[in-house]
Amino acid sequence: MVAPRIILDAERFRLTLARLCYQLIENHDDFSQSVVVGLQPRGIFLSRKIIAELNKLTGQKITYGELDVTFFRDDFRRKALIPQNTQMDFVVEGKKVILVDDVLFTGRSIRASLDALQQFGRPEKVELLVLVDRRWSREIPVSPDYVGITVDAVFSEKVTLDWNTDQQGAIVHLLTKNQED
Amino acid sequence: MLSVKHLLGIKYLNREDIALILQTADTFLDVINRPIKKVPSLRDITIVNLFFENSTRTRLSFELAEKRLSADTLNFTASSSSVSKGETLIDTVNNILSMKVDMVVMRHPQAGAAHFLSEQVDSIIVNAGDGAHEHPTQALLDAFSIKRKLGSVEGKKVVIVGDILHSRVALSNIFCLQKLGAEVAVCGPPTLIPRHIESLGVRVETNLRKALEWCDVANMLRIQLERQDIKYFPSLREYSSLYGLNAAYLESLSKEIVIMHPGPINRGIEISSDVADGPHSIILDQVENGVAVRMAVLYLLAGRQPE
Structure with a gap:
């Protein structure tokens, strides 16, 4: 029914993750004014890897939180939305926030996350890091600052991430539906 | 959903x-x-x-x-x-x-x-x-309060004390706590306990001390004088001396229990101020x-x- 194709294997994922971390370090110096925020539910797998790598590379403990945006989404009543936990024991007032998500598709959850973030103060700047940027599928003017890979996929296709704990990384699949489906 | x-x-x-x-x-x-x-x-x-x-x-x-x-x-x-x-x-x-x-x-x-x-x-x-x-939302918030205080509802023993006959809180609490796996008992003067309530699977106890020694949580209900068209007990003073809870009574028990009350409280009747404002009470958490x-x-x- 579907023909999955690997577009990022575990080895490439490790390289990409390292590159994203070095890009962040270039822009954020010692991270004293920066915080990393992973978006629930799926962005946190990536953000936890990023924060572990950043802590290792910089030798510091960088402020880190996980944000659930369910209550701020605009597709409420179109599908069942079950909230996840928010873990943010700091305020973002005057801080540079790095939002982390796995796949950037329509941009709607990023819009919701900007609303949700306001509950924790007025950040000086908000940046967006995504592992996969699905180009040409945006419904809202959102663009990422840090991108793992860029994928050109049509709406009927699906991008999925397998977080394989054995291999310490992710494999990104592209699922394409056959014509007859 | x-x-x-x-x-x-x-x-x-x-x-x-x-x-x-x-x-x-x-x-x-x-x-x-x-x-x-x-x-x-x-x-x-x-x-x-x-x-x-x-x-x-x-x-x-x-x-x-x-x-x-x-x-x-x-x-x-x-x-x-x-x-x-x-x-x-x-x-x-x-x-x-x-x-x-x-x-x-x-x-x-x-x-x-x-x-x-x-x-x-x-x-x-x-x-x-x-x-x-x-009164479904009251039962849900009571179960939620027990869960937050004791970690879970399953296996806990909860006694509902007081005017069970006129209480919507009691009935909803019985359904809710039982569905979550708790054991429920009711305690009060026999005139204020509805007949056949044991068919819901609850224990019936008329002795407050026995009920409190058995339970982990006591939910103290208000005497609903506005719903009582006839006399169910001789006087409020007598009710209070048999079914009222004060700090000395609580300390004489062999274990610590959690005290709840759906409000509004008649202080000095079903529960004294030193219990309502004391360390075992989670009344304001409930709110x-x-x-x-x-x-x-x-x-x-x-x-x-x-x-």
């Missing part, structure tokens, strides 16, 4: 529904403790609070829950409305619904009023207490949890997809 369209009583919920409500309430408790306590989830929903009976806590709690979810709210109290001119319940509600209201939160002195309304009008109904029948639980109920009911 919830298996029901309305919240009419705990009787109609299954264990998964209750677990989902309590799990969602956890995240809302987190929201209402943030510097900005509001989320925009229900910004396009209008809710009317129909109160045909006096209420402070429940009405304010529902109103606050609605406002925290960004819903538009309308408040209606029977005493200052056309009900006193002879309008029927269905007419009143249909008039309000033609102003495009999405949800109705109703308290009514007649048992079954919410159920009746749900069959007659096209709207989501939340029962905020109907006579001596059910805080009430807002989170009601937010969860409104959110989950409003979020059901149209059939």
Whole structure:
């Protein structure tokens, strides 16, 4: 029914993750004014890897939180939305926030996350890091600052991430539906 | 997703529904403790609070829950409305619904009023207490409070003390706690314990000390003098000496128990001030949890997809 194709294997994922971390370090110096925020539910797998790598590379403990945006989404009543936990024991007032998500598709959850973030103060700047940027599928003017890979996929296709704990990384699949489906 | 369209009583919920409500309430408790306590989830929903009976806590709690979810709210109290001119319940509600209201939160002195309304009008109904029948959100917040205090409800022993006969809180609590796997007992003067209540699977105890030695949690109910048309016990003083709880009594027990009360408290009758304000009491936590639980109920009911 579907023909999955690997577009990022575990080895490439490790390289990409390292590159994203070095890009962040270039822009954020010692991270004293920066915080990393992973978006629930799926962005946190990536953000936890990023924060572990950043802590290792910089030798510091960088402020880190996980944000659930369910209550701020605009597709409420179109599908069942079950909230996840928010873990943010700091305020973002005057801080540079790095939002982390796995796949950037329509941009709607990023819009919701900007609303949700306001509950924790007025950040000086908000940046967006995504592992996969699905180009040409945006419904809202959102663009990422840090991108793992860029994928050109049509709406009927699906991008999925397998977080394989054995291999310490992710494999990104592209699922394409056959014509007859 | 919830298996029901309305919240009419705990009787109609299954264990998964209750677990989902309590799990969602956890995240809302987190929201209402943030510097900005509001989320925009229900910004396009209008809710009317129909109160045909006096209420402070429940009405304010529902109103606050609605406002925290960004819903538009309308408040209606029977005493200052056309009900006193002879309008029927269905007419009143249909008039309000033609102003495009999405949800109705109703308290009514007649048992079954919410159920009746749900069959007659096209709207989501939340029962905020109907006579001596059910008070589902109170039971949910009581279960939520026990869960937060003791870690879980399953396997806990809860005794409900006092005026069981006139209490909607007791019936909803029995259903809710049993569905979550707790053991429930009721305790009070025999005249205030409904006949055949043991058929619901609850223990019946008329000795307060025995009941308290057995339980982990005691839920002390108010003596509802306004509902008592005849004398059920000789005097309040006698009731208080047999079924009232004070700090000395609590300390004479062989273990520590958690004290709850749905409010409003008659201080010095069912519970003394040193217990109500003491370390074992979670009465004010119950009030805080009430807002989170009601937010969860409104959110989950409003979020059901149209059939």
